[in-house]
Amino acid sequence: MVTGVNGTNGASNGNGNGIPHVNGDGPLVHRMKAHRKQSSPMAPDFMVSAPGKVIVFGEHSVVYGKLPPRLLLLPPFPCDHIFTLRLSKSKRTVSLRFTDIDLVHTWNIDELPWSTFQQPSKKKSYFSLVTELDPDLVAALEPHVDVSPDSPEDIRRVHRNGAFAFLYLFLSLGSPSFPGCLYTLRSTIPIGAGLGSSASIAVCVSAALLIQLRTLSGPHPDQPPEEARLQIERINRWAFVYEMCIHGNPSGVDNTVATQGKAVVFQRLDYAKPPAVKPLWDFPELPLLLVDTRQPKSTAHEVAKVGGLRNTHPKLVGSILDAMDKVASSAADLITDEEFDEEEEESLRKVGELMTINHGLLVSLGVSHPRLERVRELVDHEGIGWTKLTGAGGGGCSITLLRPDVPRPKLAKLEERLEKENYAKFETTLGGDGVGVLWPAILKNGTEEDEEGGMEIDLEKFLNAEGTEGVEKLVGVHGDGGEREGWKFWRVESR
Numbered sequence: 001m002v003t004g005v006n007g008t009n010g011a012s013n014g015n016g017n018g019i020p021h022v023n024g025d026g027p028l029v030h031r032m033k034a035h036r037k038q039s040s041p042m043a044p045d046f047m048v049s050a051p052g053k054v055i056v057f058g059e060h061s062v063v064y065g066k067l068p069p070r071l072l073l074l075p076p077f078p079c080d081h082i083f084t085l086r087l088s089k090s091k092r093t094v095s096l097r098f099t100d101i102d103l104v105h106t107w108n109i110d111e112l113p114w115s116t117f118q119q120p121s122k123k124k125s126y127f128s129l130v131t132e133l134d135p136d137l138v139a140a141l142e143p144h145v146d147v148s149p150d151s152p153e154d155i156r157r158v159h160r161n162g163a164f165a166f167l168y169l170f171l172s173l174g175s176p177s178f179p180g181c182l183y184t185l186r187s188t189i190p191i192g193a194g195l196g197s198s199a200s201i202a203v204c205v206s207a208a209l210l211i212q213l214r215t216l217s218g219p220h221p222d223q224p225p226e227e228a229r230l231q232i233e234r235i236n237r238w239a240f241v242y243e244m245c246i247h248g249n250p251s252g253v254d255n256t257v258a259t260q261g262k263a264v265v266f267q268r269l270d271y272a273k274p275p276a277v278k279p280l281w282d283f284p285e286l287p288l289l290l291v292d293t294r295q296p297k298s299t300a301h302e303v304a305k306v307g308g309l310r311n312t313h314p315k316l317v318g319s320i321l322d323a324m325d326k327v328a329s330s331a332a333d334l335i336t337d338e339e340f341d342e343e344e345e346e347s348l349r350k351v352g353e354l355m356t357i358n359h360g361l362l363v364s365l366g367v368s369h370p371r372l373e374r375v376r377e378l379v380d381h382e383g384i385g386w387t388k389l390t391g392a393g394g395g396g397c398s399i400t401l402l403r404p405d406v407p408r409p410k411l412a413k414l415e416e417r418l419e420k421e422n423y424a425k426f427e428t429t430l431g432g433d434g435v436g437v438l439w440p441a442i443l444k445n446g447t448e449e450d451e452e453g454g455m456e457i458d459l460e461k462f463l464n465a466e467g468t469e470g471v472e473k474l475v476g477v478h479g480d481g482g483e484r485e486g487w488k489f490w491r492v493e494s495r
Ligand SMILES: Nc1ncnc2c1ncn2[C@@H]1O[C@H](COP(=O)(O)OP(=O)(O)OP(=O)(O)O)[C@@H](O)[C@H]1O
Pocket: 098, 099, 100, 101, 158, 161, 162, 185, 186, 187, 190, 191, 192, 193, 194, 195, 196, 197, 198, 199, 201, 246, 254, 297, 298, 299, 300, 390, 391, 392, 393, 396
């Protein structure tokens, strides 16, 4: 949930503990449980967080919407965190601070191409379903997105993408009277590792802007599930637009799972309609080892590569994509079968075999990488599980389903080998919450300040937190003892 802290604008009720009035969904009254101290001038309005994801089956084939395209996903922690700080009304600037990629840029709000975005034929509403980027809007942003012209080409391109995606949403949703703002992001998800870092940011930016527009009333404890679902849908629609700016032709699966959380089966049959998303409440706790090759890759590049191969060999690639769909649907049937038991060798072996087949098909599409093949080789050599790449491939991460009886020394040997060869291993909690809001940005995080209502997370603390661990410790959604008091989530359904 999003929280208004500053009290300098309409989003706050004057005490800093109010929630904005809501367009369409009726007003929401929510009071902070804890007594609040005076806000510091560095305090942000609110924080938004969204998780990354692990694709267990169906990457790439999902882009082509085959029947039945089914994809199993698990969103893991860690999370992204976006922070927004509202400046004084007299400041007519919008600033973006993407610290992980050293992108800091400020635009003068009055110099942005509002006239193009506000034309009646172009203007979108906060609930619009946008399925392609408008070339006129893209062209209008062109003079504003080359924010690091003196940087090396690769950095320049990443900064350009970030600036472009942010401005596309900012100008589509905002208006020339939008107040001056600073958006600061720190992420605990490795970039370009196949764990959905871009989708997580897409969801954070979308949620933050929609909250600022006061188009979302939640999350709040008494929210009816239909209302929560509608709001999640709005966030997801605009997150998809952000993903289109970064990736060109995304399926929408990454932003969907980052918005909704949990494990889901995702289907996109028709791009003109929202995707069908089925949460899997009882997704088994599979013993997965997640390994990062530390080989950077680009989803846009890998998706374009498969597209090129499909154009050259339409029938052949078509049948490979069909086979991948069949693997994904077989896995969905298997895992949701009453007989499935994640502690039993037979059940795990069947899922493992499907992973091996899925990986082989991905290899045939050319989206593996020697460092991914090396992980598979090491795991196969020790005979301790089944491995596949996850996400777009071309580097990034692999997942290994471990056999139930793997002797500890064998696993330790593998981990030692991986470390020597510069791989990173992830411990993750899978199937967690989706987008969350901290409003106001006050959190009980195990310090003495908890007794006084919690610690106010100001921008300085946020920027100075050391590394991923520091960010997690300061503002992480989950503290050591479970969910942190403060963060709120849209609950789309109960079991
Ligand atoms: N922490 C971050 N700060 C700013 N931009 C980021 C950050 N993380 C990712 N991005 C944006 O997302 C792009 C990487 O997205 P990409 O889809 O290639 O990787 P991914 O989302 O981690 O992987 P996958 O799509 O396979 O899950 C970067 O080039 C950058 O534009």
